[in-house]
Structure formats: structure tokens, C-alpha cells
Amino acid sequence: PSIRPSLPLRLVSTTPLAPGEQRPLASPDPPENPVDFEFSGGSSEMSDTDEHHFESKADSGASKTYPQQAGAIRKGGHIVIKARPCKVVEVSTSKTGKHGHAKCHFVAIDIFNGKKLEDIVPSSHNCDVPHVDRQDYQLIDITDDGYVSLLTESGNTKDDLKLPTDDVLLGQIKTGFADGKDLILSVMSAMGEEQICAVKEIGGG
Amino acid sequence: MGSNGGGDGAGFNTDALEGVRAILLKPSESLDESTRIAGPDFNDAGLGLAGMLGSLASTGFQASHLGDAIDVVNQMLDWRLSQEKPSVECDEAELDPKYRESVKCKIFLGFTSNLVSSGIRDVIRFLVQHHMVDVIVTSAGGIEEDLIKCLGPTYRGDFSLPGALLRSKGLNRIGNLLLPNDNYCKFEKWIMPVLDQMLLEQSTKNVWTPSKVIGRLGKEINDESSYLYWAHKNNIPVYCPALTDGSIGDMLFCHAVHNPGLIIDIVQDVRLMNDEAIHATPRKTGVIILGGGLPKHHICNANMLRNGADYAVYINTAQEFDGSDSGAHPDEAVSWGKIKGSAKPVKVHCDATIAFPLLVAATFAHKFHGAN
Numbered sequence: 001p002s003i004r005p006s007l008p009l010r011l012v013s014t015t016p017l018a019p020g021e022q023r024p025l026a027s028p029d030p031p032e033n034p035v036d037f038e039f040s041g042g043s044s045e046m047s048d049t050d051e052h053h054f055e056s057k058a059d060s061g062a063s064k065t066y067p068q069q070a071g072a073i074r075k076g077g078h079i080v081i082k083a084r085p086c087k088v089v090e091v092s093t094s095k096t097g098k099h100g101h102a103k104c105h106f107v108a109i110d111i112f113n114g115k116k117l118e119d120i121v122p123s124s125h126n127c128d129v130p131h132v133d134r135q136d137y138q139l140i141d142i143t144d145d146g147y148v149s150l151l152t153e154s155g156n157t158k159d160d161l162k163l164p165t166d167d168v169l170l171g172q173i174k175t176g177f178a179d180g181k182d183l184i185l186s187v188m189s190a191m192g193e194e195q196i197c198a199v200k201e202i203g204g205g
Numbered sequence: 206m207g208s209n210g211g212g213d214g215a216g217f218n219t220d221a222l223e224g225v226r227a228i229l230l231k232p233s234e235s236l237d238e239s240t241r242i243a244g245p246d247f248n249d250a251g252l253g254l255a256g257m258l259g260s261l262a263s264t265g266f267q268a269s270h271l272g273d274a275i276d277v278v279n280q281m282l283d284w285r286l287s288q289e290k291p292s293v294e295c296d297e298a299e300l301d302p303k304y305r306e307s308v309k310c311k312i313f314l315g316f317t318s319n320l321v322s323s324g325i326r327d328v329i330r331f332l333v334q335h336h337m338v339d340v341i342v343t344s345a346g347g348i349e350e351d352l353i354k355c356l357g358p359t360y361r362g363d364f365s366l367p368g369a370l371l372r373s374k375g376l377n378r379i380g381n382l383l384l385p386n387d388n389y390c391k392f393e394k395w396i397m398p399v400l401d402q403m404l405l406e407q408s409t410k411n412v413w414t415p416s417k418v419i420g421r422l423g424k425e426i427n428d429e430s431s432y433l434y435w436a437h438k439n440n441i442p443v444y445c446p447a448l449t450d451g452s453i454g455d456m457l458f459c460h461a462v463h464n465p466g467l468i469i470d471i472v473q474d475v476r477l478m479n480d481e482a483i484h485a486t487p488r489k490t491g492v493i494i495l496g497g498g499l500p501k502h503h504i505c506n507a508n509m510l511r512n513g514a515d516y517a518v519y520i521n522t523a524q525e526f527d528g529s530d531s532g533a534h535p536d537e538a539v540s541w542g543k544i545k546g547s548a549k550p551v552k553v554h555c556d557a558t559i560a561f562p563l564l565v566a567a568t569f570a571h572k573f574h575g576a577n
Contacts, residue, residue, distance in 0.1 A: 096375060096386045096389075096390065097377065097386055097389065098377065098389050098451075098452045098455055099389070099393070099452065099455030099456070099458075099459065100389050100390050100392065100393030100394075100452075100455070100456070100459070101390050101393060103459065118462065119462060119463075120458075120459050120462045120463075
């Protein structure tokens, strides 16, 4: 399928991002070997390989976070603070006054390491909100060095996840697995980082 | 002696009458003619400001105190080391008459924030612009209000404007002045990059103190209507130990959330402030303090370390009956050694917005413009 963008687009680079890294919207210094495609609305001059590059860029960069006005973020929602994906536990606003513009005070918990982070943002400013996904996988194996082997939907294995550090969860997984139970692990992913966050037993064998 | 038609005087004792006379018509001590009360004569078309100021001392009540304060400030301005006998241990250089003629009184000026919100800020600016004072002490608002006035004006309001209504319109009230929220938003926008830069410049060798921060802000505002600009230009230190207690504090707080690490050292500044007093010698020191609170105490306390200021003028509306330092009379400071026992301090019980311009007109401005 050809892509017909309505705005002229300029593809700057296809280097994959490190976990937690965000691609800036307008990069001030173009990287050394930019993959430069100039599109104008309506005509597509792409080969299959170009299309492939474009898709993988969209996949690796564009959808990790989305902007939302600070004043619209509520308790229980998500927010990026100091490049960490967090869940908001407290929001309070101070109206415009001696301290300047109206501000939202956020207290949030890093969804991966549980650390408490705080931020103060003018309520009219945009914040980054992380896309947080949860996906379930069946547990196939636990390796000696603490990695898990999971069964994906497509029938492949996913072997790049370590066991969680949380003692309770870790215990449940290890015991369940040792007892030969069928376990489903929920994996939470956001901003290029993944972590096992829950475990369920499937009834039977 | 006159008779009051009392018949034959029976029951009217001459002695008793004498006694009553002695009480009612007690002869008075004669008083010095120079203390006679007389106000300004507006019949005199040529009276002018100078004439009116000259009449203050003889008008009575607080006008007289203001008249006395004018005298004290003029003494501060007129004093030279050459008027004193050289001290026994002084060295050759200190005996030089030219040197002694050049040594003047060191003047500490203190004022509260509300005065900077008012038009007194422009009177202060005049003094600082022409290097007529040596050390300034104020509270946080005394710093930010001066800067904010360069970004957006303060307006006249009324004491009776209802608070909830003002809040809904984004107007903050200081007495009968109004400060729009917009001004603080502009201040926020202006100061954040300056704080970022200050954080970058911070190092173990270059630690920020309130006076250094204030000097930097005065440099950055770069506006001749600001007294802080002139303080920076003329190298006049401005001390503000409670710098965080105002909008600046709010800005520091918000700034630190995103860009933490800025340190402001108040210990260094207290050394500098006290040194201003301790090392003033052989200069005499004079204090002019508008209002009470921190600025008043901080200046007096520093002068305690040199066994007291030589001249003192307070202009404030505070009362002493509650034991507050703000309301304390100069004589209380004498008990602490903050003002010398030999000094003739004056307290003018008056709102400084009235008394201070009159004081400056009769002293600093008068001398600045010559005896025109």
C-alpha cells in the first residue's frame, strides 16, 4: 500500500531508540547518515525497502508517548516524569497567582521500579503520557540465569525478560512453575521497557 | 485681690484662697523660646516646600519628630571624621586631614516590602542611584516588587475592594494597591532562565548567597527605573536573609522541581552584613529604617556588633505595648547595645509613604540639588 501523506514529511533517521529514550520531535542536529526522504503531498516515490523503513520508524519511535495538557491528567492516569513512565497517585492545582501561572503538582509512582517522583507543570503545558500496554504470555520455562521463556500469540518464544524482582511475585512464579502449574504472566510495557507485573494460574494440568 | 461679692467674707478663709490660687495659678517654669510651637504660614506665597519642611519641627506631635529626624539625617550626611579628635592608636594615614575630610558616615537603609510596592520605591531608587546609602536590607517582596515593576505596573485600588471579587479577576491586593496576576506570570517567565544560568555557574568556589543573587537580578533587569539595577551598578550590597519568603521563593521552589541543586548560602551573607558594621570604623554608622520586621532587626543587630549605631531614625506605625521588636522604640535598642547611648535617635510614628518623601526632600534631595 502506498502512503500518501498530506503534509510534506522528512524522515531523518532510522536508528532504533534505547529503552526509555524518546525521539525529539524536531532534531536540531541531524545525525550523520540521515535517511532522507522528501515527500510532497500526493506523490509517492517509494520502493518497498523505503516503505519498510518508514513503518519500522513509526513502530520504534512515534507511539511511545503522546502529549496531553497537564490540566487534563487525573489521578490514576499516567505521566512521564524525568523520562520515566509513572502512574499518578496525587494531583493538586494551584491557581495563577504570586507563583506565576496555574500549576499542577503531580505525585506519581514509577511503574517499573516503584519510586516516587514529583513534578510541577504549568496547567496549560503539554505533558508526555506514556502508552502502557499489558500483554499476557504463557510461561514455558525459567532459565538458570533468571530469564523466562514465554509463548507468544504467533507461536514463537519470547526470551528477553528477566524474572521480576518483587519477592511476592517471584515466589508465586517459582513455586507455581516448580509445581508444574500452567502460568500466565502479564507483561507491562511502556517506553521501550518491559516487566512482568502479574501471574495467574490456569486451571487444570 | 478681687472680691467676689461675698458679703463680709465669713467662711472665706484668705489662706484657703491663697492655697487654691497656688494650685490653679501655679507659676510656670519659663521655657526656651526656641521650643515655641508654630506651624507653617500659608499666607506666605513664597513658603514653598523648603519653608513647609522647616516648619515641621515646631508644629508638634509627629511633625516635630519628623523635624527631629530630618536633623538627625542631616547630621549623618554632614559628619566627617575631621570633626572628631584622632584616636590614640591611629596611624599616620588616618591623621591626614584630607583623608579625615573624606570619611563619611555609613548609612544603612532598611525597608519593608510593601513600601517597594508603593511609590516609595522611586524614592529609594533616587537614593541608590546617587549612592547616598551604603547598605540596604529588605525582605523578599522588597526585591521582587522592584523587578516586577519593570515588567508590569502596579495599580491604585482601595482597601475596601472585596477579596473574592479580586481573586476572580486575577487581582492581588496590597493595601490599596492592586497587582495583576499577569505581572507574576511575567516575572516567572523572566526569572526562570536566570535561575537556570545561576545553577550552571554554581560551583564549590562560586556559591550563591542572597546578596549575590540580588546583585545578579539587578544586573539582569537592566532597567534604570529599578533600584536594584542601581544597587548593582553602584556596588551597594542588598541583604535579604529571608529571600525565599515571597514570589522569588515560589520561583525557586518551582525551578528546583525541574532543575534541582541551586544552593543559596545565608551564612556567608550574615558574615558580610555583620562585617559591614564591624569594619565600618573609623566611619560612624547611621540607620534609617522604614517599617519593622526583619529589615529593622537585621540592621540593628549588625550594629550591635560595633557597640551601637551612632545615628538612628525609625519611621513606622508599630506600637511597643505588645513587646514586638517592630514596635520597639530606639531606647529599647540602646538597652541591647544596638544604638549607642550617646546617640539621639528619633522614632516617627507615621506611615512611611507620607514621612519618607518629606524626609528625603529635606535631607538627601536638598543636598543633592544644592541649596537652590
